[in-house]
Amino acid sequence: MASEFGTVLRRLRVREGVTQEELERRSGVSVSTIRRMETGKHSNPRMTTVQKLADALALRPEDREELARAAVPGNQGGTRRDDEPTTEEPRTEEPRTEEPRTEEPAPEQHSSPTLAPSAPEPQSPDPLTDAAEQLAKAVAARWQREEEQRQIQDPYPLPVRWRLADEELIDHWANIRRLPPGATNDPLDLGGRLEHIAKLYRDIPSGRLVVLGRSGSGKTILTLRFVLDHLRTRAPEEPVPVIFSIGAWNPTTLTLRDWLTEQLMRDHPGTAARSPGRASLAAALVDSGRVLPVLDGFDEIADGLRRPALEALNATTLPLLLTSRPGEYAAAVDETDVLTAAAAVEVTDLTLDDLAAYLPRTTRKPNPANPAEGAWDPVLRTLRQLLLQQQSASDRPAPPLATVLTTPLMVSLARTIYSDTPDHTPADLLDSERFGTPEQLEDHLLDNFLPTVYRHRPRNGPHDCDPDRARRWLGHFAHHLSRQKTPDLAWWRLGNGLRRSTRTLVTALVTGLAIGLVDGAVSAAFNGRLTGAVVDGTLVGLLAGVMFGLVHWLTYTAKGKHVMPSAVRLQIRGRPRATVWTAGPRLVIGTLGGAMFGFAYGFFVGLVKSYAWTDTPTMLHIGLVDGLVYGLVFGAGTGLTFCLLGILETPLDLESAVSPRTLLNTNRTTVTTQLLVWAPTFGAVVGFGSGAVVELLDGPLGPLTWPSEAGVLMGVISGLGGALGYALTLTAWGQWLVLTRIWLPLTGRLPWAVVTFLEDAYQRGVLRQAGAVYQFRHARLQHHLAERHRRSGAAGHGLHGDFIAPP
Structure with missing residues (x-):
């Protein structure tokens, strides 16, 4: 809460139109001290400080008196009471003798109860x-x-x-x-x-x-x-x-x-x-x-x-x-x-006088005989003459260049193309045969913007990129934003430009392939039989791909929801109270989801593995038994793992700097930590819990066989496979990896180094950052690229183009 002095000081400063930084420059009082005064953290300043502030603000006598009264402890409301002693001013000046020792006057110096300093009441932080x-x-x-x-x-x-x-x-x-x-x-x-x-x-x-x-x-x-x-x-x-x-x-x-x-x-x-x-x-x-x-x-x-x-x-x-x-x-x-x-x-529109004051200061001086004249000066003189002629002949249209250069966007494009490059001359813009209408001239500037900025390396980056490839990829981005009806180029939504069925199939394919490879590698390492490992990996990968693809479809695709990036990180040490409350609901949701997945997974595994050596009733019985065992084991493992992840989550701090790359890196770190927690926890519960469940159901369901090495193998495969499936299908970073880092570059729509390309486009001035997303620097440029992309039918063919990053 601000003190009376802080309130008065802030009101007078704002009234005079002076910023805290400007007041620091004028008075010599640091901006941190001024801020502390205005927020009430420093409510009893020295009178010399008050005098400096009053002088810096050039206050009138009545304002100076008000500011001085507000600085005295005990003066409430900043006004003199009728019963207040007339010796107020001397008492106001007394603290000057204490300046070398303390900023506050000593209590014994204020014999009057009215002016005695009172200890500030402790304020609970808001x-x-x-x-x-x-x-x-x-x-x-x-x-x-x-x-x-x-x-x-x-x-x-x-x-x-x-x-x-x-x-x-x-x-x-x-x-x-x-x-x-x-x-x-x-x-x-x-x-x-x-x-x-x-x-x-x-x-x-x-x-x-x-x-x-x-x-x-x-x-x-x-x-x-x-x-x-x-x-x-x-x-x-x-x-x-x-x-x-x-x-x-x-x-x-x-x-x-x-x-x-x-x-x-x-x-x-x-x-x-x-x-x-x-x-x-x-x-x-x-x-x-x-x-x-x-x-x-x-x-x-x-x-x-x-x-x-x-x-x-x-x-x-x-x-x-x-x-x-x-x-x-x-x-x-x-x-x-x-x-x-x-x-x-x-x-309102820019005027020719605005252009004459601005553009010549942005370009080189090509005429050694007249170094004061830049490349734009003769163009602007000619343009002024043409406008005078147009005013005298009412039926004569204004020059296209005069019409186009009335907005900051077109002026900035003209500057980029003709001021910052030595191989272009602004005089070309006056060619009435090439640019007979303002629309033709605007299209020319928009078309030449990308080739110009991609002709040279950016000032803060080492990367080169072919302008045609950059145009194709940026056209894809612009077309993607037009279809999504949003100006925000978010890395976690880049895959949403694909059809829903394509997203689901690609997610299932990549997830199944990853889990199948892990299963086959672990099985071969444990058993030493390559053929059996290949068969088992193929079966598990196929089933896991279908199941995780279905989970992804039901969770996100069918509902039209986006996989949003996590706004938390995992804190291994300590239990952050802010998010402990999510552990209970996660335990319930994880247990139910894991049990459903485990039953379906176990049922299909039982049917497939018993197909070659038994009849149909026994196949059904084995499938149901395996489904029940797997359902109990996977339900317990998923519930406990989800609960643990909920306990360990803590929100990012308020001072976290966010840009598209930092948010991506934060989510990658979070998912990696989740994998390190998920895999051992889920694997341990499945590995040890499977034996316990088999012992528990051995009597009611008949004789069950479950070797200890089978439990270990199942625990390792389930831990690694479950963690991979969760990461690739249910996290924003996993979907980014599957769709944006693998599928879209593989089909030629995007470069392989997507983030590097986007950062480079930002450095070149094509994109801007708006927090966690990129946007095209100008909406007009985005619409122009999207329209050109649609006209050319550039759906992203050509699998070998890429963003070139030299060593």
């Missing part, structure tokens, strides 16, 4: 407040890195501006301003530019803003800048702005709060930990209003879902910032209503 602060740090660090990766500040950000949107897309101003009935209903002045976006949002009392702009107009860059600027001036009690790509939301299956919670846990796995109210930290942060949703890409929601999406947004009172293309948002408004209590602005 887990949600701490979680929000850690989330704010993680979000700021993530988007700061992303801004640097995108070179937004090189040489400076393009001037994104906006104006008030059409009145029919804006709610009543009384609702936006939260006015009582009968109050003056005047519009707010919402004009501005990129560096003012955080202040603009804070000036809207309802806290709800819609930013409209056509494709490539800079909406995504605006959201990034909003998050960074808002966090830079954020007070501790304010919510944390978090960017969510709303195009992945299906409002008919998930409420907004539930979807925000899922996305928050995906990008910040530490928020999956339990809060004091037993809900996840992510759910608690969203429900308590500590998260400010920045919803980017309303237009990316599927056509039939935009109306229910807008209705769902109106059903909440959450403050938010929403971006969309104007047409899609207007169509949704026509079908239902505007976003309740939301103001709306529309991003």
